[in-house]
Amino acid sequence: MKFKAFLTDNGVNLLDKRFLQALEKMGKICHLYLTRDHAYFLHNLLNGDGIQCIAQFRKEALFDEYRISSQNDDRISFAIDLSLLHRALHSIISVYTEFSAGDSGVPGGNSAPNRIQIKLVKKLPPHSQQPMPFLTFETKGYKSAVIQDVPISKPLSRSDVLELQAALDMAQDLPQTLIQVPAMQQLQNFVEKMKNVGDVLNVSISKYGDLHLQVSTTLITLGAEFRKLTVIGEQAQSPTEDQNLSAQSRTRIAIQRGDAMTVQVNVKHFFKSLQCQSAKPDCAFYGIAQQGSCLTVVFQFFIPGTHQTDKAISLHCRLPVLDTGSS
Amino acid sequence: MSSSGIEPESPDLVCQLDNVQGVVDALTSVRWKKQQHAVLELSEHGIVLIVEETACLQAKVYLQRELFVKYEYSAEGRPRFGVSLGLFVDCLNTFSVQGHSSAIEIRYPGPDMQLLLKSVESSDSCTYAEIRTRIPDTISWDYNFEPAGSTPLSFTVKSAALKEAIDDLEWPGSSIYLILQPSPPSVTFRGEGHGDLQIDFMCHANTDLLVAFHCDRQVSHRYKYKFLRATTSNIPSSVIRDNRGSKLTIGRGGMLKVQHLVSVAKPAIPHPHVDSSGYQQPSRIAYIEFFVKPEVDDADNANDT
Structure with missing residues (x-):
């Protein structure tokens, strides 16, 4: 089982400035899953509860000279503590950039360009007889080489990797209707305050492009409706007689017509899903999976300077529902 | 209370507010613990919110009709109802993050006697809330604040200085003496508990802190620290930012009244980098009043001469 690669500058930037801080909010521990072509950060795919989060990178998006081999079809996966990973990466970057900045000042003096190497190793930790697996970063500083070892779990067994791959395949299903979230930051502020009022959030999404969020307890009902949002996938024309109804009535009628679905999710999960915006996506879409099995949020990343989707990066979350949807 | 449950078309009150944050600030100032029941009283003059604790501390927030952009009142008598203060404030707070404008409509009662809130900004997004109300179970104790004699016993101090003094008195804790004396004119807070701490505001020395002072005889009363702190x-x-003052008055029997003023001015330009402190409508102030009963024992009674 071998894995070795060099992190590209773009990859360093993507992980350190955007994704790791978003992923840390999803949960401290995740599975890093490496295949011949992709690297995945996966939350809660093997255990049923909690918000599932899938961040997928084509190897070129993060790495150079990517080499992987294992007896399990060149697939390796292990659990890793994201905060340790982030700290290690952050520290190695500070050494790397300092040295690289120094390098650039010397014309022609840069024989071997400085790079950050990442590899899987087994080492004997201090005060231990048993070698342990680590994900190791290595780069050159001014006068020294710097190595950061991040402890990881034992690599997953062949059957666990198969199970992970199966769960990943399952999680790729997209809802039939996706609507684009308006002003993410505003919505995040709103839901943050909603958390104080109740625990269960009703989320309704219609083919007309309506998103309706509601927290309801015995003492209070608090809701927000956003209308005329961009719809991807199945859509329908909003009935004109709906215009003067209350948000609740409009949602009820749309569900009766089969034009909307509603699910109940944990308001904290919903808030977490909005925190993914620290990965700086260009837009976000919410949708309810078939039979209301989960609430999905898909983040879209553009190729810088264009409005074209960057297919090398993808991020989406699946929020478990608390109750079967009534659609 | 009118029978609006049957005629939802003519509610007791429909009003609109364009500065939710100001009202959230005003109501938060009387939120001294997590679970608090509040009574709202509606009238043609505005809305009064009352909270109290163990018949020793009462607070009122006066939201006069001038604070509202629209105020349509059509009830007979003065409808009163109870809500959870925490829930009401948390709920209002969700309306204050709507970005640019945060105008809301407040309506009472709804079909099931709820308090209804609704954002009134755009047709494509809307926030709404229905808060369940209760019949207020106790007639709130009438604090019946009366002056303690022919001349008032009062002083006005910068709110920031008052807060700082009371925060500092946390260390001795338990009971705090408030002493006013005419010569030399001064206000003294003295705490005795785990230790002694005395804080003096000398009228001549601190003219910028102590803005006004009326006292013709020495008085001394004792108040529970936790109630003083709540104020x-x-x-x-x-x-604090507007550098406002708070007025403290001692009434008959040592009842202490603490008054604060909270600005509910419409935000000029909701932009964090623009200094919007220029023009503020003078009438857009919410009045906050606290009434604190003194701790009474024989020694204290003798003190009030």
Whole structure:
């Protein structure tokens, strides 16, 4: 089982400035899953509860000279503590950039360009007889080489990797209707305050492009409706007689017509899903999976300077529902 | 209370507010613990919110009709109803993050006697809330604040200084003496408990802190620290920023009245980098009043001469 690669500058930037801080909010521990072509950060795919989060990178998006081999079809996966990973990466970057900045000042003096190497190793930790697996970063500083070892779990067994791959395949299903979230930051502020009022959030999404969020307890009902949002996938024309109804009535009628679905999710999960915006996506879409099995949020990343989707990066979350949807 | 449950078309009150944050600030200033029941009283003059604790401390927030952009009142008598203060404030708070404008409509009663809130900004997004109300179970104790003699016993101090003094008195804790004396004119807070701490505001020395002072005889009363602290623990930051003063008056029997003013002015330009402190409508102030009963024992009675 071998894995070795060099992190590209773009990859360093993507992980350190955007994704790791978003992923840390999803949960401290995740599975890093490496295949011949992709690297995945996966939350809660093997255990049923909690918000599932899938961040997928084509190897070129993060790495150079990517080499992987294992007896399990060149697939390796292990659990890793994201905060340790982030700290290690952050520290190695500070050494790397300092040295690289120094390098650039010397014309022609840069024989071997400085790079950050990442590899899987087994080492004997201090005060231990048993070698342990680590994900190791290595780069050159001014006068020294710097190595950061991040402890990881034992690599997953062949059957666990198969199970992970199966769960990943399952999680790729997209809802039939996706609507684009308006002003993410505003919505995040709103839901943050909603958390104080109740625990269960009703989320309704219609083919007309309506998103309706509601927290309801015995003492209070608090809701927000956003209308005329961009719809991807199945859509329908909003009935004109709906215009003067209350948000609740409009949602009820749309569900009766089969034009909307509603699910109940944990308001904290919903808030977490909005925190993914620290990965700086260009837009976000919410949708309810078939039979209301989960609430999905898909983040879209553009190729810088264009409005074209960057297919090398993808991020989406699946929020478990608390109750079967009534659609 | 009118029978609006049957005629939802003519509610007792429909009003609109364009500065939710100001009202959130005002209501937060009387939120001294997590679970608090509040009574709302509606009238043609505005809305009064009353909270109290163990018949020793009462607070009122006066939201006069001038604070509202629209105020349509059509009830007979003065409808009163109870709500959870925490829930009401948390709920209002969700309306204050709507970005640019945060105008809301408040309506009472709804079809099931709820308090209804609704954002009134755009047709494509809308926030709404229905808060269940209760019949207020106790007639709130009438504090019946009366002056303690022919001349008032009062002083006005910068709110920030008052808050700082009361925060500092946390260390001795338990009971705090408030002493006013005419010569030399001064206000003294003295705590005795785990230790002694005395804080003096000398009228001549601190003219910028002690703005006004009326006292013709020495008085001394004792108040529970936790009640004194409640009067300043949640003073909104806008009060400190605007450098406002708080007025304290001692009434008959040692009842202490603490008054704060909270600005509910319409935000000029909701932009964090623009200094919007220029023009503020003078009438857009919410009045906050606290009434604190003194701790009474024989020694104290003798003190009030």
